[in-house]
Amino acid sequence: MxxxxxxxxxxxxxxxxxxxxxxxxxxxxxxxxxxxxxxxxxxxxxxxxxxxxxxxxxxxxxxxxxxxxxxxxxxxxxxxxxxxFMPYKTDALDLNFKLALSSFKHVGIFPEQASNWEFIMDKVKKLPVKNPKVLNIFAYTGGASIAAKQAGSDITHVDSIKQVISWSRENMEASNLENIRWVVEDALKFVKREAKRGNIYQGIILDPPAYGRGPDGEKWILEEQINELLKTVAQILDKENYFLILNMYSMGFSSLIVENLVKCSFSQTQNHEFGELYLQDGFKKKLPLGVFYRFASV
The missing domain is CATH 2.60.40.1180 (Golgi alpha-mannosidase II)
Known part of the structure; x- marks a missing residue:
């Protein structure tokens, strides 16, 4: 392909x-x-x-x-x-986000991810499972989490920073939603424990950074740990009814690397698509904002 x-x-x-x-x-x-x-x-x-x-x-x-x-x-x-606050309203979704000026230039929302919010809404609605279980790891301020919740899923939101979890909760409440499960933990530790317990999810969303730290100082380096993470995630993704989204914003990673990583870990990648996410400015210039791979059984 x-x-x-x-x-x-x-x-x-x-x-x-x-x-x-x-x-x-x-x-x-x-x-x-x-x-x-x-x-x-x-x-x-x-x-x-x-x-x-x-x-x-x-x-x-x-x-x-x-x-x-x-x-x-x-x-x-x-x-x-x-x-x-800034709303996001389409035919499918009605969300509200708190924006803030952080000392790391971020404002709490990545607009290019709207494509994935719509994908999540569509897939959650189509899965033949009532309240499908969805896991969002490296979940940041929760755009994908609140989209999944509004679609009707049972969503677990995992991030290593307590302040970011609090921000996500504000976005949930501002969007008139409730009952998202919040977990402050290292992402790799969490999915390994879920695999050991035999817990299964119908949807998994991953947006790992190039570098990061867990709540107890655990070191995350994308190139060194992404392969292990995906192999573990493959153990907890439902084999029959599923969707998965992998985003990576790292200037050293091409979408072909992402394709190889996913295919080495997952035997089933129906209806898959991969490539670059980008936004087009008012003068038709295309700004690349990461690579992705996503697939779904529906």
Whole structure:
């Protein structure tokens, strides 16, 4: 099968988000009522809008600390809030997200993942299982978790950082949902324990970072541990009724690597697709935002 390239077609009803421009290793984005300017290592091309327009338009600009690739601070214009809410509404989903300006340039939502939220809703609804069990590991602020919950699943949300779990809970409550199972634990430890106990899930969502730490200091290095993680996940995914999503944002990983990893661990990958997720800015430039592989029995 040839590589599939998936682009997020931002639903017309989701007017709150827009990638306005990209280039010069930065991106200019609209999140609800605010426009943010922040670093983007993939945007190696020229900007389409002049610098003066970027400066005039942005309500907040992220400045990296000297010598740091990620950490920094936000420079806010008058009237810019540090926290606000942004809805995501389509024919299938009605979600609400708390956004906040973190010291690591993130704001609590990855808009390109909307493609996967719609995929989750579709698959949960189609599975011939009442309240299918879904596991979301490296779950961050829970966009996929609340999408799965709204679809009618029994969702377990795993992340190693307590503050992120609290943020996810706020997103659940803001979306008028309840009863997500929250677990603060190292992802690999959790899935190994679930495999040992014989617990089975109909849906599994993985979005591992390049590097990370568990709650007890456990070290996560993507290249060294992703193969082991996928082999363990394969033991807890239902063999008959299932879906799986694997996202990876690592500049060293191609979608072909992801395809090989998945095929080595899973014997059944029906209806599969893999490739790059990207967003298109207002000037038709395509910004790559990770590689993925997803498959489903329905």
């Amino acid at each position: 040839q590589q599939e390239i998936i682009k997020l077609e931002t639903p017309q009803s989701w007017k709150e988000y827009q990638l306005i421009d990209s280039g010069g290793f930065e991106k200019l984005e609209k999140f609800g009522k605010y426009i943010l300017r922040r670093p983007e290592p993939q945007a190696a091309w020229d900007k389409s809008m002049p610098e003066a327009e970027w400066e005039r338009t942005a309500n907040a600009t992220f400045k990296k600390d000297k010598g740091s690739q990620e950490k920094g601070e936000w420079i806010l214009k008058k009237g810019m809030e540090e926290r606000w």
